[in-house]
Amino acid sequence: METGPGKETKEMTQSCCIEEVELIERCRRGSRGAFEPIVEKYMKDAYYIALGLVGNREDALDLSQEAFAKAYINISSLNSKWGFFPWFYQILRNLCFSHLRKRKVRRAHSIEQLTEDGAVAFESDCESPEDPIEEKEMKQGLWEAIGQLDEKHKEVIILRHFKNMSYDEMAKALFTNKGTVTSRLYYARQKLKDILERQRDPQTRKEAFGEPRKGGRQE
Amino acid sequence: MxxxxxxxxxxxxxxxxxxxxxxxxxxxxxxxxxxxxxxxxxxxxxxxxxxxVQLAEPEDEMWQKYWGGVYNRFERGIGWILMSVAGIALLIYGGFKAVEAIVKDPTVGLMLKIGILAFIGGVAILFVSILRERLYFWKRDRYKDVQK
Structure with missing residues (x-):
């Protein structure tokens, strides 16, 4: 299924169209109205990223709105060569991660909370015919597993899988290069696999993804 | 390879x-x-x-109210900044006036006046010292532009 919030935003980090530069210039001169189209353009991305990072709808709404307000107040420090979104993303991620650290939300991604909250949707028609029970279990454990990743690995998983960003877009948003993005993704997925394996019953966990590869690189 | x-x-x-x-x-x-x-x-x-696994889409109403929420926040943010700056300025002004009144008051003992002036001097030295140290380290912090 290619619908859903994460699949429609290929163009989200197009760094700097002329219109956006003009709007930002007007914001710098104190126009609040000029900030409205910018918020409307990026609000969904901001909300879903925050939801992925903190795992709770109310907090995601709160933190994403806070990030926009902070961005507007600090708009003079935005370097126009970065484009709005990568700069804004730094504000958003810092808010989300410091929120998680402050509240010590250890189980922010517990599936009970997220499904009750209605923040996560499962696609039952997408299940693999082979071993569906095993994969179903893993889907249940996925959010908890993502919640256990460290910050830099969690964000690449969220940006890639739930915002469908390309490697170039991710590199821009993370102020890094494509090579680093790729290696973080590799390591994040390795860790995710390990956590999902550990979550499973000890007797069957080795078969979950097969034997782990020896000598995987570390980042 | x-x-x-x-x-x-x-x-x-x-x-x-x-x-x-x-x-x-x-x-x-x-x-x-x-x-x-x-x-x-x-x-x-x-x-x-x-x-x-996907993140579920919230109701449209949330998006309609979204900008309003942001607007309220930065209005409040600007309010807080103005209030804090003005509060600090008023405190400094009030403190200055109070100290001036004490220093000029002939009925207040000399030791108390010296004590108050020494206290203010100490606070000023500490403030300048900390500020200088912060600036010194900030200028030499090679990693200040690194994203954590």
Whole structure:
């Protein structure tokens, strides 16, 4: 299924169209109205990223709105060569991660909370015919597993899988290069696999993804 | 090239980020390397799982009210900044006036006046010292632009 919030935003980090530069210039001169189209353009991305990072709808709404307000107040420090979104993303991620650290939300991604909250949707028609029970279990454990990743690995998983960003877009948003993005993704997925394996019953966990590869690189 | 070099290609292949030449290189390697083949299968399975879980879309009402929420916040933010700056300025002014009144008051003992002036002097020295140290380290912090 290619619908859903994460699949429609290929163009989200197009760094700097002329219109956006003009709007930002007007914001710098104190126009609040000029900030409205910018918020409307990026609000969904901001909300879903925050939801992925903190795992709770109310907090995601709160933190994403806070990030926009902070961005507007600090708009003079935005370097126009970065484009709005990568700069804004730094504000958003810092808010989300410091929120998680402050509240010590250890189980922010517990599936009970997220499904009750209605923040996560499962696609039952997408299940693999082979071993569906095993994969179903893993889907249940996925959010908890993502919640256990460290910050830099969690964000690449969220940006890639739930915002469908390309490697170039991710590199821009993370102020890094494509090579680093790729290696973080590799390591994040390795860790995710390990956590999902550990979550499973000890007797069957080795078969979950097969034997782990020896000598995987570390980042 | 070792298998480790193919890890980047493996991620790119999974996420459809490779050129056709890179795809071919990776596919050729997969044919000849059982280790990478099984690792690739594991990653494919993980991707299938992550792809099947999505974040649910909230009601439209939330998006309609979104801008209002942001607007209220920065209005409040600006309010806080103004209030704090004005509060600090008023405190400094009030403090200055109070000290001036005490110093000029002939009924207040000399020792108390000296004590108050020494206290203010001490606070000022501490403030300047901390500020200078912060500036010194900030200028020399090679990692200040690094994203954490």
């Amino acid at each position: 070792t298998c480790q070099n193919y890890q980047d290609l493996m991620m790119g292949y999974l996420d459809d980020e490779l050129s056709s030449e890179q795809r071919r290189t990776f596919e050729e390697h997969l044919e000849s390397c059982e280790g990478c083949r099984s690792e690739f299968e594991q990653f494919k399975k993980l991707k299938r799982i992550t792809d099947s």
